[in-house]
Amino acid sequence: MKNLSLFLTLLVLSVCANAQEKQQDSTKLQQLDEVLVNAVRVNATSPITHTNVSKEDLEKRNLGQDIPVLLNFLPSVVTSSDAGAGVGYTYIRVRGINAQSTNITLNGIPYNDAESLGTFWVNLGDFASSVESLQLQRGVGTSTNGSGAFGASINVLTDAVSDVANAEISNSFGSYNTRKHNVKFSTGKLNNHFEIAGRLSQIKSDGYIDRASSDLKSYFLQGAYVDDNRLIKAITFSGHEVTYQSWNGLEDLDLLENDRTFNTAGMYTDEFGNTRFHENEEDNYQQDHYQLHYTERINNNWSTNLSLNYTHGKGYFEQYKEDEDFADYDLEEITIGGETVNTTDLIRRRWLDNDFYVVNANANYKKNKLDMIFGGSYSAYDGDHFGEIIWARNASSSEINDTYYDGNGKKKDASFFTKATVKLNDKISLFGDLQMRFVDYKTTGLTSDRVPLLIDENYSFFNPKLGVTYELNTNNNIYFSYARANREPNRDDFENNETVKPEQLNDFELGYRHQSETFSINTNLYYMLYNEQLVLTGDRDNVGNPIRTNSGDSYRLGLEVEAVVKPLEWLMVQPAITVSSNKNKSTVVSRDGALADLGETNISYSPEVVLSNALVFNPVNNLNLSLLTKYVGEQYMGNTDSDASKLDSYFVNDINVSYKLDTNAFVKSITFSALVNNIFNEKYISNGYYYTYDDTWSVPNETTTIEGTGYYPQATRNFLVGATLKF
Incomplete structure (x- = not known):
């Protein structure tokens, strides 16, 4: 009731803000909708x-899997899932860049967690069903709101206003007892x-992995x-997730080979020596979002947007722990039967309770050959x-x-930007984008390990971006851009490294685009030069978060190609190719008790080759058949080029079928969909972890570095089928 009351209040405010009654067409309405994301998108x-990804693109495979999995076939994208089947905790990397360095906005509102900088799509189940469009920018991209894009950004626009009333019911079922049910409606314009x-x-979903x-x-x-010149939206959305933990992966190679779905999470030995599993070894988290957007077209030259946001998140993860020391929980020793006891089995919950406030404002000026946007964003986060x-x-x-234990984090983030495109003549357009960003981050209290964490940091970042586009003719253009990005460490970085530094990126992009009815191609050569890049070490902390470390100087050099080829009316081919070299320029590690200079090494989780292809057939009207292919080359999970840390390449194929049956009855159409993933039943692994420790006890006066690995097996052949009824 509290959520509904708040939404209705925002709705009443939005309705009372303006009551003009003017007829306007759907083209103008679409333009007003898009103003919500103009400040963070490019044309x-x-x-x-x-x-760009449209609603129609997402609908074809939207049978319950999370947004990262739906984006799996975009250029330079690698995805993974803890539970193995694309439902629950899912992850996306772009150009080898992890979620902590990918900026996500929803209607221009930052979605990345302010402290971890990560993105948890699991908190927004089935959000793809409310997406109008999204844009993936690779590289630094244009200035955005929230934590700066440090190699990629994804900005999402939610459902546009519908002119006509409509409704739909969607149900899907599949492997591992996976099912999705939703209902949607719109009153149309009243x-x-x-x-x-x-x-x-x-x-x-039960998950591919046991109990996941x-x-x-x-x-x-x-x-x-809406009217001719204004659009006011009050939006609320929420997600509540309960997921059984599966972040442990598999370290036992015998299990990996013979029982790859085994899940060690929740496993313990009871007082009679029996192996058991804690039934509530789970995450339980709810996130509520409230947004108010006011967009106005003042005249043919000016449009403005003001957006307000409040997000509340609260939840915990629960764990059964054996033989825990009393001292780690601030408990005193006890005596039982004359014996001193200082350990215990226990069940603990680690909580997050946070509030996030955002205000965005921007103005767009267009006249003749000038298109200019300027504005700013301010956010405040308070998390327990x-x-x-x-x-x-x-x-x-x-x-x-x-x-x-009890701790608190407070973060304030303010940014101001000006960006403009100037068309010098019929051939040449110049792009400029200047952003100032100010971050104030403070923490108090204890970490989950009962260690004081006192952060008091202020950062000021200047992020300039420049580019030029040269139009060869109406179908061809080339472009070049330079962009700088600066980014602060996250909470985990401070916990794991007292001397952690902010990272800086200089990004150079050179591209060529061709667009025609039967053939389109985008090619791009990029060189991303880093200073103190926070790369993944491969290891995790005691709550499963990835550990990062500054790597000094490093770079990513790559070529991306994406194309659409339509040789026949009923056949389309959509390949995407990335070939890259990703290197730390100098790596020094401690090995066997001494420092070792390894020289240039590969950056972790950065495959040199990522290929995908969609072979799409439309033999008859409303029938769509797609063969989806994905190849990811071998990659290292650490930064030392150790063979033990290597993930093998994999090649996976999916089949997607959809058929739309139009009717003249009460039900306007029925769309039947089917998705068969991994049709050749490959046993592949798309993610894992790598760690080392020094053995100083096996041989006296000798130190031996021991390597360890863990893996997240992905699902073998599996399927999803569904039907959507539209009214």
């Missing part, structure tokens, strides 16, 4: 490397001005007012971190739900 001829639209969804279940509930609700013991075999002096 087709901008000197920024990008790919009295030519007002619209209310919404979606209610649930996704469940997901239960994702979500909703999306939108109220809008605390842990509770909810059960203990030997309770010592604890009470139920005792808090054993």
Whole structure:
């Protein structure tokens, strides 16, 4: 009721803000919708490397898998899933760049977690069903809101206002007891001005990995007012996820070979020596979003946008832990039967409770050969971190739900930008983008390991971007751009390294584009030169978060090609190719008790070759058949080029079929969809971790560095089928 009341309040405010009644066409409405993301998007001829994805593109495979998996066939993209089947915790890397360095915005509002800088799509189950379009920018891209893009950005525009009333029901089922159910509706424009639209969804899956279940509930609700020159949207959406943990992966190579779905999460030995699994070894988190957008076209030259956001997130992950030391939980030793006891089995919950506020404002001026946008964004984050013991075999002096650590993080982020495109003549356009960003980050209290974490950092970043586009003719253009990005460390970086530094990137992009009815191609050569890049070490901390470290000087050099070829009316081929070299210029490590200079090494999780292709057949009207192919070359999980850290290449093929049946009845159309993933039943691994430790005890006075690895097996052949009824 609290969520609904807040939404209705925002809706009333938006309706009362303006009550003009003017007829306007759908083209103008679409333009007003797009103003929401104009500040963070680029157009087709901008000197920024990008790919656009439409609602129709997403719908073909939207049968329950998360957004990262739906983007798997875009250039330079590699995806993975803890549970193995694309539902639950899923991840996306672009050009080898991880989620902490990828900027995500929803209607221009930052979505990255302010402290971890990561993106948790699991908190927004079935969000793809409410996406109108999205744009993936590779490289630094244009200035965006929130934590700066450090190699890629994804900006999402949610559902546009519908002119006509409509509704749909969608259901899908598949392997591992996966199912998705949703209902959507729109009133269309009432009295030519007002619209209310919404979606209610649930996704469940048992997961490919044992017990890696997901239960994702979500909703999306939108109220809008439109006239010729204004669009007001009040939007609320929420997701509640309960997922059984599967982040441990598999370290036992015998299990990897013979029982690759085995999950060690929640495993413990009871007092009788039996192996058991804790039934609630799970994440349980809810995130509620409230957005208010006011967009106005003042005249033919000026348009403005003001956006407000409030996000509240709260939840925990629960773990069964054996033989934990009392001292680690601020508990006292006890005596039982004359014996001193200082350890216990226990169940703990580690909580997050946070609030996030955002205001964005920008103005767009267009006249003749000038297109200029300027504006700013301010956000404030306040997050509590605390842990509770909810059960203990030997309770010592604890009470139920005792808090054993408590900490707080506060972060303020302000940025201001001016960007402009100037068309010098019929051939040459210049692009400029200047951004100043100011970050204030403070923490107090203890970490989950009961170690004080006192951060008090202020950063000022200047991020310039320049580019030029030369139009050879109406079908061909070339572009060149330079962009600088600076980015602060995240909370985990400070926890794991007291001397962590901010990272800097100089990005050079040279591209060629050709566009025609039967053949289109985008090619891009990039050189990303880093200073103190925060690269993944391959290791994880004790709660499964990836550990990063500054790498000094490093670079990524690559060639990207994406094309659309239509040799026949019923046949289309869509290949995407990336070939790259990703290097740390100098790597020094401690090995066997001494420092070793390894020279130039490969950057972790950065395959040199990533290929994808879609072979699309349309033999008859409304029937679409696609063969989807993905190849990812071998990659290292660490930065030392150790053979032990190498992930093998993999080659996976999917088949996607959809058929739309148009009717003249109450149900306007029925779309049947089927997706068969990994049709050749490949046993592949797309992600893992790598760590080392020094053995100083096996041989006296000798240190031996031991290497360890873990792997996240992905699902073998599996399927999803579904039907969508539109009214």
